[in-house]
Amino acid sequence: MTRMHRAQEKPERPHPTDATTLDRLGVGQTGRVLAISSDHSEPGRRLVERLGALGLVPGTAIRPLRRAPLGDPVVYRVCDFDLCLRAAQAALVTVSITAAIPTRPVDR
Amino acid sequence: MTDSCHGGVTTPVGSVDARILLVGSPNAGKTSIFNRLTGLNAKTGNYPGVTVGRSTGTLTVDSQRFAVEDLPGTYGLTPISPDERVVVDALSGNLPGIGRPDALVLVVDATTLRRSLHLVAQVLALHLPTVLVLTLTDELAGRGGALDPVALERALGVPVIRVVAHRGLGIADLRDALPSWSRWPRPVLDAPCGGAEQSAWVDSVLHSAGHRPASPDRRTARIDAVLLHPLWGSLVFATVMVAFFQVIFAFAAPLQDLVEVLFSGLADLVHRFVPLPWLAGLLGDAVLGGVGGVVVFLPQILLMFLLVSLLEGIGYMSRAAFLMDRVMGAVGLEGRAFVALLSSFACAVPGIMATRTLPSAKDRIATMMAAPLMTCSARLPVYILLIGLLVSPSARFGPLQVQGLVMFALYVLGAVSAMVAAWVVKAVQDRDGLLMPFYMEMPPYRIPTLRSIALSMWGSAAAFLRKCGTIILVTTILLWLLLNLPLHSDAQLRAAGIDPADDGAVSAYVLDTSAAAAIGRAVEPVFDPLGFDWRVNVGVLASLSARETFVATLGQIASAADPDNPAEALAAMTYTDGSHAGEPVFSAPTVAALLVFFVYALQCMSTVGVMRRETGTWKWPLIAFGYMFVLAWLGAWLAHGAVLLAVAAGAAP
Numbered sequence: 112m113t114r115m116h117r118a119q120e121k122p123e124r125p126h127p128t129d130a131t132t133l134d135r136l137g138v139g140q141t142g143r144v145l146a147i148s149s150d151h152s153e154p155g156r157r158l159v160e161r162l163g164a165l166g167l168v169p170g171t172a173i174r175p176l177r178r179a180p181l182g183d184p185v186v187y188r189v190c191d192f193d194l195c196l197r198a199a200q201a202a203l204v205t206v207s208i209t210a211a212i213p214t215r216p217v218d219r
Numbered sequence: 220m221t222d223s224c225h226g227g228v229t230t231p232v233g234s235v236d237a238r239i240l241l242v243g244s245p246n247a248g249k250t251s252i253f254n255r256l257t258g259l260n261a262k263t264g265n266y267p268g269v270t271v272g273r274s275t276g277t278l279t280v281d282s283q284r285f286a287v288e289d290l291p292g293t294y295g296l297t298p299i300s301p302d303e304r305v306v307v308d309a310l311s312g313n314l315p316g317i318g319r320p321d322a323l324v325l326v327v328d329a330t331t332l333r334r335s336l337h338l339v340a341q342v343l344a345l346h347l348p349t350v351l352v353l354t355l356t357d358e359l360a361g362r363g364g365a366l367d368p369v370a371l372e373r374a375l376g377v378p379v380i381r382v383v384a385h386r387g388l389g390i391a392d393l394r395d396a397l398p399s400w401s402r403w404p405r406p407v408l409d410a411p412c413g414g415a416e417q418s419a420w421v422d423s424v425l426h427s428a429g430h431r432p433a434s435p436d437r438r439t440a441r442i443d444a445v446l447l448h449p450l451w452g453s454l455v456f457a458t459v460m461v462a463f464f465q466v467i468f469a470f471a472a473p474l475q476d477l478v479e480v481l482f483s484g485l486a487d488l489v490h491r492f493v494p495l496p497w498l499a500g501l502l503g504d505a506v507l508g509g510v511g512g513v514v515v516f517l518p519q520i521l522l523m524f525l526l527v528s529l530l531e532g533i534g535y536m537s538r539a540a541f542l543m544d545r546v547m548g549a550v551g552l553e554g555r556a557f558v559a560l561l562s563s564f565a566c567a568v569p570g571i572m573a574t575r576t577l578p579s580a581k582d583r584i585a586t587m588m589a590a591p592l593m594t595c596s597a598r599l600p601v602y603i604l605l606i607g608l609l610v611s612p613s614a615r616f617g618p619l620q621v622q623g624l625v626m627f628a629l630y631v632l633g634a635v636s637a638m639v640a641a642w643v644v645k646a647v648q649d650r651d652g653l654l655m656p657f658y659m660e661m662p663p664y665r666i667p668t669l670r671s672i673a674l675s676m677w678g679s680a681a682a683f684l685r686k687c688g689t690i691i692l693v694t695t696i697l698l699w700l701l702l703n704l705p706l707h708s709d710a711q712l713r714a715a716g717i718d719p720a721d722d723g724a725v726s727a728y729v730l731d732t733s734a735a736a737a738i739g740r741a742v743e744p745v746f747d748p749l750g751f752d753w754r755v756n757v758g759v760l761a762s763l764s765a766r767e768t769f770v771a772t773l774g775q776i777a778s779a780a781d782p783d784n785p786a787e788a789l790a791a792m793t794y795t796d797g798s799h800a801g802e803p804v805f806s807a808p809t810v811a812a813l814l815v816f817f818v819y820a821l822q823c824m825s826t827v828g829v830m831r832r833e834t835g836t837w838k839w840p841l842i843a844f845g846y847m848f849v850l851a852w853l854g855a856w857l858a859h860g861a862v863l864l865a866v867a868a869g870a871a872p
Contacts, residue, residue, distance in 0.1 A: 154299070157297050157298075157299045158299065158656055160295060160297040160413075161294065161295055161297065161299055161656065161658075162656075162658075163295075163337065163413070164294040164295030164297075164334075164337045164338065165294055165334065165658060166333065166334040166337075168417075168418055169415075169418075170418065176443075177443065177447050179447075179541055179542060179544060179545060180449040180450075180452065180453055180542060181545035181546070182545065183544070183545050183548075184541065184544050184545075184657065184659075186443075186447070186541065186661055188435065189334075190331065190333045190334040191330060191331055191332075191333055191334070191432045191433060192330070192331045192334060192660060192661075192662075193435075193439075193660065193661035193662075194658060194659075194660060194661070195537070195540075195541050195544075195657075195658065195659040195660070195661055196657070196658055197544070197548070197656075197657045199656075199657075200656045200657065200658065
């Protein structure tokens with residue numbers, strides 16, 4: 112069971128074909144956050160809150176920069192800073208893959 | 220919550236006019252501002268009942284006295300760790316014995332403003348008088364970004380002050396703004412917290428403040444391309460860690476020798492000029508020995524905090540954590556715990572102090588519980604002596620010396636046990652299900668200021684001397700008394716058949732009749748299964764002050780000609796009574812048991828003291844001492860039995 116936190120102003124799209132989870136986004140690809148999911152527990156809710164506080168809110172552009180030598184964690188560029196996340200947390204974030212690779216995160 | 224909270228009504232510290240809390244994200248520059256405001260008037264301690272460090276200080280502006288407190292860094296006010304719980308409780312005045320804050324200084328990194336506005340919205344929703352301090356505006360401009368602080372002030376409705384802490388710019392403005400805290404403008408409307416409304420609010424604030432984000436730091440990207448490269452990055456990491464270890468292990472040694480020479484010189488002076496032998500012993504050996512036993516840690520602590528604050532200030536610490544995270548994650552810790560555990564190879568005292576760099580209280584505890592199992596330098600003299608008794612230097616296994624192999628095995632045993640201990644402690648603590656997710660900001664590389672490094676070294680050394688000094692001093696004096704009381708006059712010595720002029724015989728006799736010897740005999744039933752006789756027990760008891768004391772104490776007991784190198788005298792030592800009378804004390808099973816005992820036992824009151832200081836409670840040092848003693852006893856018993864069997868099997872055919 113997962114709960115989705117979606118941007119309200121966006122029209123509900125059924126899962127676009129180019130959607131994936133953040134941990135599967137390759138270095139060099141750019142994604143846009145669609146939703147952050149977690150279980151219904153209190154810690155799960157707080158985790159979603161925290162990832163939001165780190166800038167992972169629907170609509171934000173995110174780009175994996177570098178994978179650690181042992182495969183995990185990964186450094187991402189999001190909200191004008193470099194954030195290091197483990198695969199376990201990145202898997203909670205659904206992103207749509209955007210084609211363009213902007214030099215800096217898009218300021219909407 | 221309102222202006223009426225002024226003064227002594229709600230603040231427990233009667234002499235201050237207002238309590239000001241510094242709140243902000245990690246890396247926002249909170250601590251630099253705190254240091255600039257309070258200077259050397261800062262104190263570190265713990266929040267009541269939790270393993271979370273607390274920094275407080277005072278500041279006087281216009282004859283108003285302010286208590287300033289640097290809260291742990293946080294990204295949001297929905298707590299997911301004990302540290303963040305403290306931030307939330309401190310802000311709402313829910314900490315026992317600590318009153319409500321009167322006003323807040325909210326520190327925001329201008330280069331990460333978009334992200335930081337989430338925290339800003341939550342802090343403003345507390346409705347406390349708040350001033351927003353904007354840091355790193357120089358870096359924002361340098362990386363092509365832009366921001367109008369005046370427009371930001373209008374958009375948020377609270378005063379905004381630009382501060383470039385490393386150059387001291389804007390600190391005076393902040394200081395001057397504090398006395399009028401009760402008249403600071405407040406926002407008319409609450410910022411929306413969470414959801415799409417908040418995203419829209421963030422966009423509108425950024426837009427009206429003329430915000431243009433900084434482009435990624437090109438210098439950082441270039442350096443990271445090397446330092447985080449799978450091959451080069453790992454090589455650099457290994458080099459940095461070897462150098463780090465080398466500095467606290469090897470560079471500290473001559474300085475520590477110097478401290479020891481200085482204090483033994485002072486002790487000699489005392490012995491020469493104080494006519495009463497017992498007073499000279501008490502002052503020269505117990506008191507000066509105790510003070511020296513405290514000061515001897517300073518070189519390591521200062522060097523380690525020099526390196527840690529340098530690596531942290533540059534930004535390498537988070538890179539090292541990134542590289543090591545997978546390895547440490549295997550035992551439930553995170554990459555940043557690696558540095559603390561590595562430091563413990565030199566000494567657990569600086570190692571435990573290095574756990575302050577870990578953001579999670581659970582990780583700090585697990586690392587502290589594991590750190591004393593790493594083979595510290597104080598174990599070396601003990602290992603060298605005991606291995607010498609166990610294995611002949613000429614014994615070889617292929618091309619390798621067996622003595623070296625045993626030493627290596629002991630290091631591996633310690634390190635593996637430490638990792639297992641960390642895993643167990645973490646697993647036990649995670650029963651509550653509050654799994655702290657791992658996330659870490661990788662700040663751009665920056666050049667740390669001398670001032671911040673010096674303050675970090677000064678702060679840690681001062682805290683160590685103030686909080687641990689007493690514990691170490693008292694233990695040393697107590698142990699000296701146990702090992703030397705009751706006192707004997709020359710006449711008594713002669714009556715016992717000891718020549719008072721023969722120092723070796725006298726010290727052996729004093730020890731033999733001491734309170735410690737009585738304890739050593741009393742605890743014989745506990746240690747007998749390990750093959751320890753009462754004299755070994757006295758050595759183990761004496762080593763409570765510092766492990767290396769074991770060697771000299773055994774030397775004294777065996778009345779060795781050279782107490783610092785007592786191998787020969789010990790090899791010849793036999794049981795004086797009981798069922799083993801006449802058998803050698805240091806048989807192979809006993810020596811093996813002693814080695815394993817020293818791998819596990821927390822034979823170090825300095826470690827206990829620093830654990831007490833870092834956790835703020837006696838609970839954790841007592842747990843550590845208890846579990847390590849049980850492990851030490853069981854391990855030693857198994858080693859004793861195993862070697863006994865091996866010897867019997869070897870002798871049979």
